[in-house]
Amino acid sequence: MKNAIEPWGVNVPYIYLSIVMFTLGGLSLFLNNYHGYLMSIGAYSLYFGMIQRLFFPAKKYIYTQLLALFSLAIPFSHYFQALASVFLIITEIWALKDVKKYGSKFPINYLVLSSPFASFISWLFFVNYWMLVIPIFIYILGVNIGVFAATLNAKPFFGYKQIPVLVLTVLSYFFKIFFPLTLIVYFSMLFSRRIKPNLTSFSVVVISLGLALSAIFLHEYIHAFYLGSMATFFFSCITYSTARYNHDKVFYSVILLVPAYFLRFINLDVSAVFFPLSFLLFLYLIKDNLGITGIKTGMSKKFLIK
Structure with missing residues (x-):
């Protein structure tokens, strides 16, 4: 019973994996054609880490959590990432069974819970990088409902009310x-x-929507998503959930993503500077979570000191 409820910082090794993959992906932009693949693994590292940190962080699931981590980290074939998604699904089902067994109740977030299955399908049948956008898109829309409700007084919606958004997200793959x-x-x-x-x-809200609408005219959707939606939503959500005292400073990180997108149409070398700067600032804001204490407890050492 103790292992079933005792959390650990499962997201921390995934964040380190994202650092490695984003670094390799950034270098590969000028060296080879693996840029999209490596950057996608970096994005999925943030996703895998945070869905487990927020929804099934117990040490009881450490074996499947680590198997997902190791599989995701193998950059030789998309089938390894599909396998990682299988381990993520196993962890999710295991955790949901435990929740039911313990008699706990919570609003059903179909967007969050369906995303591991979408991840498995997208990696298994991978044909283009836009396909890999959909699972992360589904997840960030689901998980940030709580963040927007807490910070902007948004009206949360769960259960069947999420179905229209889920359907539209899937349709985004077929019609951008x-x-x-x-x-x-x-x-x-x-x-x-x-x-x-x-x-x-x-x-x-403004940056994600602004870049998405700009993509209609600039015909560059994938970076509009990764810079305008994925990065902004993740930086905000991760900081809010792990280092809330720094959430107001995330603004400076997300604003750097605007020139990262628009300058790529003018000078790719210059635009390539802004995402690393944004990501480094984000890492600085959550730095209290990235040490041994964060791994052991799943909490910022700043919270523990208080």
């Missing part, structure tokens, strides 16, 4: 115009009442 449309519908459902001011969360 549904990518910005999904965000419009999502934010419309969230902000159906008066919001309270929060610069970081408001900037996430």
Whole structure:
């Protein structure tokens, strides 16, 4: 019973994996054609780490958690990432069975819970990098409902109410115009009442929607997603959940993603500087989680000191 409820910092090794993959992916932009593959693994490292940290962080699941980590880290074939998704699914099902057994109840977040299955399908049948966008898109929309509710007084929606957003997200793979449309519908459902001011969360809304709409005219959707939606949503959510005292400073990190996107159409070398700067600032904001204490307890050492 103790192992079933005792958490650990499962997200921390995944964050280190993302650092490695983003670094290799950035270098490969100028050296070889593995840029998209390595950067995708970096993005999925953040995703795998945080879904387990927030929804099934118990030490009881450490074997499948580590198997997912090691499989995800093998950059030789997309089948390894598909295998990692299988271990993630096993962990999720295991955790859900435990929740049911212990009699716990919580709102059903179909967006979050369906994302590991979408990850498995996308990696197994991988044909293009836009396919890999969909599982992360599904997840970040689901997990950030809570962040927007807490920071902007958004109206959370769960269960069957999430189905329209889930369908639109899947349609985004077949028709890219549904990518910005999904965000419009999502934010419309969230902000159906008066919001309270929060610069970081408001900037996430504006930047993600702005870059998605810009992609319609610039015809560059994949970086509009990864820079405008994936990075902004992840930086905000991860900081809020692990280092909330620094969440207001995430604004400076996400604002750097705007020139990272638009300057790529003018000078790719210059634009390539801004994502690393944004990512390094994000890492600085969550640095208290990245040590031994963070791995052991799953908490920032700053929280423990207090």
